[in-house]
Amino acid sequence: MAVNEILPKSGLDIEDGLVLGSSRGRLWRSLRGNKLGLFGGVLLVIVVLLAILAPILAPYGPAEVHFATPFQKPGTVGFLLGTDDLGRDVFSRMLFGMRASLQVGVLCVLLAVGVGAPLGLLAGYWKWLDAIISRLTDVTLAFPFLIIAVGLAAISGPSLQNAAIALGVAYIPTMIRIVRGETLRIKESDFVLSAKTMDASGLRIVFTHVLPNAASAIIVQATVIMPVAVIGEALLSFLGLGIQPPTPSLGIMLSDAQQYMFRSPTAAIIPGLGIAVICLAFNLFGDALRDAFDPTASSRK
Helix, strand or coil: CCHHHHCCECCECHHHHCCHHHHHHHHHHHHHHCHHHHHHHHHHHHHHHHHHCHHHHCCCCCCCCCCCCCCCCCCECCECCCECCCCCEHHHHHHHHHHHHHHHHHHHHHHHHHHHHHHHHHHHHCHHHHHHHHHHHHHHHCCCHHHHHHHHHHHHCCCHHHHHHHHHHHHHHHHHHHHHHHHHHHCCCHHHHHHHHCCCCHHHHHHHHHHHHHHHHHHHHHHHHHHHHHHHHHHHHHCCCCCCCCCCCHHHHHHHHHHHCCCCCHHHHHHHHHHHHHHHHHHHHHHHHHHHHCCHHHHCC
16 A cells, blocks of 8 residues: 555645645745736735834824924925824824724634634534534624624723734634635545544644644735734724724824814825725735735636
């Protein structure tokens, strides 16, 4: 009996293992060949660097006020993007606002993936668990995502952590559904059936064979969750259920600027553009990742 028939692992036999490098090379070539995806990746790197380096790049503190210079226009000396009604530097608040949005997004992704992926794996592999988990998931999915997030945020109280938890919990059912579907597809593969014939335990098969092959779908879905979380955080903060002043947030900036729309429209336009840029970067890069992991996806568009 051939060695690769005895030791199936994660859908790869020994010959497959020899071409892992070429598979990574194909993935990289696909990303490089996708101009929109490459643009999204570069834009994403810039956004992340701006958020990380906000304390260094910001010329002023995010809550620092200048009562003598309110409603300054963009390009004013000393204020690159102008000031708001309290004379606070919009550029500094934008940097820290993007930082807060990305923090909420990362926490939301970690919660949704950390809880939703294991439950999806279990539901997809064991029918008796599927009957329980899927029914609870169906009930939760009957309610709109933002309604669940707003309700949880209102119950838990306004803060960055509570906003991230509310958004993450609201997205768990969707993550369960996606991972469950991948598990149902993968568990019928030859390498999983071979592992069953070798009396491998169910948990070993799930986490050694199924999970690595479902990882690409989970990664792509994480890039989908991030822009949803950014918009959700902005909505919660706009409604007063998310990040609270004086901590800067793109949603808070929009909320503060709405009453001065005609006097200083840029105070609302700039944070809105910030949200759009973050979402665009993640969406473009996420589409490129999906096409790279699944080359047939682009032909089905």
